[in-house]
Amino acid sequence: MTGVPGVYTGAANAIAAVMLLLEFGMLRQALARDQVRLYAVQSALISVLAVVIAADRNLPDLYALAALSAALKVVAVPLVLRRLLPGSVVVSEEPPGVAGSHTLSPASAVLATIALAAFGFFAVGSLHMGGPGAPALALAIAAAMVFVAFGLMIIRKDVASQAIGFFSLENGISLAALVVAAGLPLIFETAFLFDLLVAVVVFGMLIRAHHGRADSLSTADLTRLRG
Amino acid sequence: MSAALPIPVIQLLQVLTVALGAPAVTGVIATVEARLQGRRGPRVLQPYYDLAKLCRKEALAPSGATAFFLAAPLIAVAAYLTIPLLIPVLTSYGLPLGYMGDILGGGFLLSLASFVVAVAALETGSPYAQLGSSRAKTFSAITEPVVLFVVFTVALLTGTDLPYALAATVRSSAGQVIRPAHLLASAALFMVILHETGRIPVETHTGTNEFGMIEEARSFEHSGPYLALLKWGSMLKQMILFTILSDVFLVPWGLASTQRLGSVLLAIVALLAKACAVGVVVAVIDNSFAKLRLFKITEYASAAFLLAVLGVFTLYLGGG
Numbered sequence: 001m002t003g004v005p006g007v008y009t010g011a012a013n014a015i016a017a018v019m020l021l022l023e024f025g026m027l028r029q030a031l032a033r034d035q036v037r038l039y040a041v042q043s044a045l046i047s048v049l050a051v052v053i054a055a056d057r058n059l060p061d062l063y064a065l066a067a068l069s070a071a072l073k074v075v076a077v078p079l080v081l082r083r084l085l086p087g088s089v090v091v092s093e094e095p096p097g098v099a100g101s102h103t104l105s106p107a108s109a110v111l112a113t114i115a116l117a118a119f120g121f122f123a124v125g126s127l128h129m130g131g132p133g134a135p136a137l138a139l140a141i142a143a144a145m146v147f148v149a150f151g152l153m154i155i156r157k158d159v160a161s162q163a164i165g166f167f168s169l170e171n172g173i174s175l176a177a178l179v180v181a182a183g184l185p186l187i188f189e190t191a192f193l194f195d196l197l198v199a200v201v202v203f204g205m206l207i208r209a210h211h212g213r214a215d216s217l218s219t220a221d222l223t224r225l226r227g
Numbered sequence: 228m229s230a231a232l233p234i235p236v237i238q239l240l241q242v243l244t245v246a247l248g249a250p251a252v253t254g255v256i257a258t259v260e261a262r263l264q265g266r267r268g269p270r271v272l273q274p275y276y277d278l279a280k281l282c283r284k285e286a287l288a289p290s291g292a293t294a295f296f297l298a299a300p301l302i303a304v305a306a307y308l309t310i311p312l313l314i315p316v317l318t319s320y321g322l323p324l325g326y327m328g329d330i331l332g333g334g335f336l337l338s339l340a341s342f343v344v345a346v347a348a349l350e351t352g353s354p355y356a357q358l359g360s361s362r363a364k365t366f367s368a369i370t371e372p373v374v375l376f377v378v379f380t381v382a383l384l385t386g387t388d389l390p391y392a393l394a395a396t397v398r399s400s401a402g403q404v405i406r407p408a409h410l411l412a413s414a415a416l417f418m419v420i421l422h423e424t425g426r427i428p429v430e431t432h433t434g435t436n437e438f439g440m441i442e443e444a445r446s447f448e449h450s451g452p453y454l455a456l457l458k459w460g461s462m463l464k465q466m467i468l469f470t471i472l473s474d475v476f477l478v479p480w481g482l483a484s485t486q487r488l489g490s491v492l493l494a495i496v497a498l499l500a501k502a503c504a505v506g507v508v509v510a511v512i513d514n515s516f517a518k519l520r521l522f523k524i525t526e527y528a529s530a531a532f533l534l535a536v537l538g539v540f541t542l543y544l545g546g547g
Binding site: 006007009010011013014016017020021024028105106107110111114117118121122125136137140141144 | 401402405406407410411525526528529530532533534536537540541543544
């Protein structure tokens with residue numbers, strides 16, 4: 001095999017791999033609040049990754065970005081999401097229509113998304129984009145994450161999972177951005193983060209509107225033409 | 228006090244450590260488990276007493292069973308006792324017989340042992356024994372791909388599939404420990420071990436409840452010394468799997484690098500300590516998760532499969 005990566009690259013790759021696993025966790029998780037929790041963990045990991053890259057490549061900007069991203073994605077977004085999910089005024093209550101919204105059995109869903117992840121992996125791998133600054137593996141994992149997030153949005157037929165799939169898709173893109181262009185000016189990164197916050201609010205409104213009309217978060221109700 | 232031991236003696240010590248240490252590790256796990264459940268629990272040496280008691284009892288075979296029924300526990304234990312020759316139990320350098328077989332060879336021996344016990348269960352005509360072995364065979368077919376992908380990862384990491392080579396690779400640098408392929412393969416193997424030792428996801432490993440009974444059911448018709456052999460066999464299997472996990476994958480440190488008596492003794496103590504540590508972790512996991520229904524086992528296996536497949540993927544892009 002090729003040479004062993006250094007400890008920093010190895011750690012960055014391992015963190016990226018755990019993020020991908022969490023994406024699979026969201027796919028399997030039955031309850032919306034557990035999905036939100038996994039999303040928070042995934043976002044925390046991306047901040048840790050930013051710190052690792054900052055320490056490795058001596059980019060002090062990234063520390064600020066890590067802190068900002070943690071404040072927004074680990075604290076604010078899950079909080080807003082939990083508030084906006086209907087039925088979650090009482091914290092222990094699960095919004096209706098999320099559990100059991102699998103269109104495939106969990107084991108088949110995992111196998112199908114493994115195939116998707118493989119496509120993402122090898123598609124990016126064959127581009128040979130990696131370099132000393134950008135570990136090819138973390139980039140490929142980011143692509144796989146995007147595909148798995150798409151899989152999550154397709155396989156689960158409830159609006160809460162689909163919103164979470166969209167947000168974690170953004171995590172995958174942040175991962176790719178962090179790996180490829182760690183030196184991006186802080187102002188751009190901040191702008192992207194606030195874009196995400198807007199998306200969260202919009203999704204939250206859509207979730208509430210759908211719940212108000214259908215009394216459920218399941219999108220199965222949307223296939224009928226007349227209510 | 229540090230005379231050099233001849234190689235054959237060290238090789239024999241590998242087998243003896245596993246053979247005699249396995250019941251102690253089982254005893255430690257049982258004690259920890261009892262404490263977790265708020266009981267005092269049996270003494271640590273209880274498995275030895277159990278085995279001794281069973282050995283003094285009469286052995287019976289169901290009518291119609293052939294000699295294979297009685298031979299199966301012997302073959303199984305013989306297979307289990309061969310595996311410690313193949314894996315790094317005490318030494319970090321390969322012993323001569325260690326190159327008889329690779330990881331797949333060890334896997335074949337484990338399957339052989341499980342296979343003869345299943346055939347013996349078929350001989351009895353007892354529904355419980357057959358149910359247990361049928362389940363064991365079905366589920367091991369489901370976890371087999373995971374094991375294969377773990378072996379692929381090892382092969383891609385080291386260019387060979389000898390357990391000694393992987394342990395040496397892991398020891399060689401911190402970069403080898405933290406690389407995702409190694410972490411993912413270790414996690415997948417750990418999940419398989421949890422399943423194989425009857426902890427998670429469906430079994431209560433000592434339970435005799437039909438809904439989740441796999442391992443315990445297979446020995447229903449054996450008695451006396453033969454039952455003792457089967458019980459000892461499952462302790463050996465657990466010890467071997469823990470040894471593979473800790474000495475090959477997770478913590479291949481503390482092994483003897485010379486033939487000196489002192490370092491070999493230290494390695495024996497280290498191995499037992501590592502196996503007990505793995506056992507404690509396993510007991511905590513076993514007691515803090517609810518058991519799944521029997522047919523949910525595919526979900527568990529698919530999670531392990533995911534880890535193992537991702538391990539191989541990460542290696543294909545180089546540097547994983």
